[in-house]
Every structure is written in structure tokens, then in C-alpha cells.
Amino acid sequence: MSSFLLRGVRPLGGDPVDLLLSDGRIADVGVVGSVAGAHTVDADGLIALPGLVDLHTHLREPGREDAETVETGTQAAALGGFTAVHAMANTSPVADTAGVVEQVWRLGQQYGHADVRPVGAVTVGIAGEQLAELGAMADCPAGVRVFSDDGHCVSDAVLMRRALEYVKAFDGVIAQHAQEPRLTEGAQMNEGEMSAMLGLGGWPAVAEEAIIARDCLLAAHVGSRLHVCHVSTAGSVELIRWAKSKGWDVTAEVTPHHLLLTDDLVSSYDPIYKVNPPLRTAADVEALRAGLADGTIDAVATDHAPHPDEAKDCEWAAAAMGMLGLQTALSVVQQVMVDTGLMSWADVADRMSTRPARIGRVDGHGRGLEVGAPANVTLVDPSTTWTVDPHALASKSSNTPYRRMTLPGSVYATFLRGNATVLDGKLA
């Protein structure tokens, strides 16, 4: 096992120190001097963060290997500074059995670009009718702790109540895709001025907020953990804030694209901007940023959703929903949260590593950069900029809404248990 000496790096943006990664752990912090046999990285000006943890990644394998695989998806993750990702369950077959989650978990181990934590489906086939074997998925080697029908809402209140209750037995969490299905029938974009103008079916904020309100009450009633996926409206932030003020165990995530992009972009009718939940208004974006900054929203999650070109190179109504996110997440967060002064790098570490790792119960990730912690570390160069080239990304798909945009900051290196997965901005 190799050792890395990171010279003059700034942990969480603080004062420069040397960081020695050895035997998979952080072996030393401070003025280390030279270490025989260690690969020295001149990290002057780079910021060290605990390896990022994504709560919401679509790796598409099994079933849609034309869009993404565990291999390419985790390569994108490593290049984006992630050391662990949660692989969403809406694959084909659906990850609703121990067999499928174990398969995904093993593929992650095999490629070794990032730890893959499979998410188990809440209901069989994500059909919203019958609970999947949640316990079997929890007990198998993949050790599933996060359960989600993401892509679909567990809209049946009784089923949602039972799921919340049931996973208490193994410290699981239900990650809800909050979308009231009747209120979003035919919905194509955020309901508001823009949808009225464009003649696209409106997706009202209340369809998200009504489910969040209901689920917070249910989680409180049964005393369980609820996690709300990709919060997208100002009202949702208010509801989470209210639930937290009650002391309920409710957490939430926001995507980078909901922190940056607005529904004005849809006027191009370019399906690259078609996503679930939809891009909202500037007022929503502002509320999401504030909610993330004050900790109401616990985590940034990418909702990395690869799609092949033909799923986007068509008319809006026919296009698939979703956008890439792994390789651009940190840059977008730097642009909208750090460079604006809303958050520090320590806050970034908290929202993109510590808290998502805690929510997902991911051992060995999200720890502080202290001696003895597992050497899951990401080095960021905040002073650079880069222009996003969709075809230069590691993902098999190229559906990024940031194409041709210039974003700040780049991932210089990523270490997973002391091994470089990315070095000098390239896969190691």
C-alpha cells in the first residue's frame, strides 16, 4: 500500500499543514518533513476535504448500461471528489432484493473507484404496492441502510407509515421522492409564469410540499428517520425547518442544479433542462441556498442521472428527465455557496461528506481530517476554472446542463482509503 505526503495542504480551507496518508489512514497531520517511500504531492494552495459522499446517484447498472455502468459512474464520482456514492434502486431489474443490491455492491468493490452503497427499493418493483424485503437487503453484505423508490413517490400513506416503522429494526432511513402523483399528472416543468407561457404541463410546488408535510408528520408519529430527496421549493425548506424545530429526525438534500438553475432556461425547450423535480424559480433557488447555508438542508446530493443522447435529442415532452451531476457538483457548490460567502469550506465538508455519510450510515466516510481517520480525502484547487465539455466527462452519457459553462474550482486528487483514485485531475 502506497503512502502519500500532501505538502502544505489546507484542511477545510484552514492553515497549511502536511498530511500523511499511510496504511489507509491519516497517519500524521502537521509539519511532517520528508517521509521515505511516500509519494509527495505539492499541495500548496489546495484545500483538503474529507472524501465526498453522494446520497443520490443513478449508476444505471443493471439494465441501462448504455447510459452508465458502475465502472463509469464511479469514475465520474472519483473525478468529482467522491469516495462513496449511494446507487439508486430504479435499475432494471429494480434493486428490491438482496441479490441485486449485492451485485451492485460487488461491482463497486471490483472497480474500486469509489465505495458503492446500494439503495434498496422501498416497494417491490418500485410499484408502490407491496414492501420489498427491506430486512434481507439490510442483512446482506451490501448492508443497505437507505431505502428509496426514487423516481417515484411512496404516495400511499399507509405504505409509507409501515416502511418508516419497519426500517427502525435495522437503523434504516426512508429517502422519499416527494411528488404527489395526482397533482403532477402530465407535468413537464415547474408550474408558474413560465409553464403558462410555454404551454407545458405545470408541476406545482405544492405537489412536493404536501408529501413532505405528510411524511414529516408520519415520521414523527412513528418515531423514525425520514430523509427527503432533492428538495426543490422554498416551501419545502420551510417545512423541513419546521420539522427540525420540532426535534423530529428529518433530513433533506438539495441538488447542485436546483442551487443554480431556474425554470427560465426551459424557454429554450431544450430537454437538457428537463429534470425531476423540475427547475424552479429564482426565489426558490435563493431559499434553497439559504436553507443549505443555515443547515436546514443537510446535504448536497447530485441526483446524477445519465441518459443516452437519443433520450435528450428529441422534443421536450418525449425527453427523459435528469442530468449528470457527479463531476460538476463541487464546482457548482463552490460557485453558488462558497464564492458567494454563504458557506465556508468547512460547511462544504459538512454538507457533502459528514452529514450525508451519517444519514446513509456509511462507515469510514465523512470523518474529520484527523490522525487515525480513514484516509478518504479530496484535494480541491479553488483557484482554477474549467469549461465543461460534455464529451470529456467520464460518464457514458453527456447530458450535462453546464455544457460550455465555465465553473470555478477543480478536483486535484481523490484518495480512497489512502489510495489515489484521482491524481492531478485524472483517474489514477
Next chain:
Amino acid sequence: MKRHLLSAADLSRDEALLILDTAEELARLADRPIKKLPTLRGRTVVNLFYEDSTRTRTSFEAAAKRLSADVINFSAKGSSVSKGESLKDTALTLEAMGTDAVVVRHSASGAPHRLATSGWIRGSVVNAGDGTHEHPTQALLDAFTMRRRLGSFDGRRVTIVGDILHSRVARSNVRLLHTLGAQVTLVAPPTLLPVGVQTWPCAVSYDLDAEVAKSDVVMMLRVQHERMNAAFFPSAREYSRRYGLDGRRFAAMPEHAIVMHPGPMNRGMEITAEVADSPRSTIVEQVTNGVSVRMAVLYLLLSGSESAIGSIEGESA
């Protein structure tokens, strides 16, 4: 003129008036024994219809033929929108055939926009109705009809009644009539008005009786039968009582005021037969005017110069 006609919102006042004036010139053709001009000889116009609409397709076809263009009717009905490849693949086919203009009707809002901006084809795109977005040539023919009956647009009050939420005709009319200087009021049950309508350049009312007496134009929209089962309003009977144009409301309109309908009508639902068939109803002439307006649009998009209009005037002189 721009290269495409995708939305009534894209038209400046001058452009809109140019289309109406050109249509006025071209309408004279209809009175001649040979109703044909050589203007677009050798040009190919494709009617690409993903949605059935015999009346709109026929109108565009007649318009293109009267300008001597070659017309290909490409009925793509049945090709699934859920398999999104179809529009792009069809576009590439049309491009390979050397199409000069594509008249497209599609159930998906924005499909013509996508066709025009995606780089799939080089020709002009004319929106012949897309989803619940726009139907700009319908608005132009409505405006043409209004101008013929009422003269200018300035200060004229136009009331549009019915299913605004799903109506591309309403969207296009609001935009065009505002550009042309008319005052538009939308009347509908609140369930059939889009969220965000407050920002449109028009007034909104739930009360038809309050509006008819001050309207120069009352435009009735078709109510789709499927809306009746989707809780947009309690029953057809209640709808027609509150939002239908019957003899009593018709009698309350000013004497010069006209009644319009883009067709096809549900007689007895949004409009009674006596009103639809009255001489103040323009429903039949809207169809006739549709051909002239579409000729003007194709003509201006494809020949692209005002001078050619002079040649029509020369011929008719």
C-alpha cells in the same frame, strides 16, 4: 421576416401588419378565375402533422398550392411521441428531400421550436399548433378577420372565453392582439386558467355577463369532452350556463360586435346554434381567411422580400 414562425410572440407589430396586409393582397386572388400565383414554383412545402387536423392541414395545403409550391403531406399520426426519435428522424428525412418549409402540427408543446433550433433541418418551420402552446397562424387569421369587420385594433376589446388553460389559440391570440393594440380579456372558470396568467398582457374575469356588453369581439373556444371528466367543472350543463354564449348574452353585446370561434364547435355547449349561425358570427369566413393568411406567411417566409408583393399588385391592376 424571420426564418420561422413559431410563436405569435415573435412577431413585431410591423411584421404582423405586413402579414395581414400581404394576406389582404393575396385574398384578391380568390376572386379571380385562376386562383394561382407562380411565386413559390419549385419550392417544396411539407405538411408534417403528428396530430389529426384536416381543417388546418387543408388550409395550409391550399395556401401552398395557390402559390405553386410542391406540397407533401406527411401524416405522422400514429408514430409514438413516447419514442422521441421520431421527430428527429423525420426531420432528417425531410432535410434529405430538400424541403424548403415544414408546416408542423404536434401534440408536444415546443416541438416546432425544437425542430427549428436543433440543427436537424435548414428550412423554415411554421408552427401549425403545438400542444397547449401556440397556434400563430390561427391568431393571424383571427386578427385578419377582426380587422376586416371592425377596422383597426386600437382600443378594441376582445373577450376570449373558455378553456384558456389548454388553448394554444388563446395563447397566440393574447400575444398577437396585445402587439396589435387591442385589449384582451380572458373569461373562464378558475380551473381552466393557467397559473401565472396574471402576468399575461390581458385582463382576466370569471364573469361572462359582465364582459359581453363591453366587447367588440367575443371569441368562444371549444371545450374538449375529456375536460368534463377531469373535474375542471362540475357538468356540461353548468358550464354552458355560466360560460356559454347563448341568445341572451348575444343580445347584450353591442350591435357592431362579432362572434368568433376557431372551430370545430360544440353547438349547444359553448355556443348555441342561433348565435353560431348569425350574420355577426365570423366562423365561416375565418376558414376562408385562413387560406389567405397562410399564403402570406409562406410567401413572406420563403420569398422573403416585400417587393414581390408589388408584382401581385401589378398583376391585379
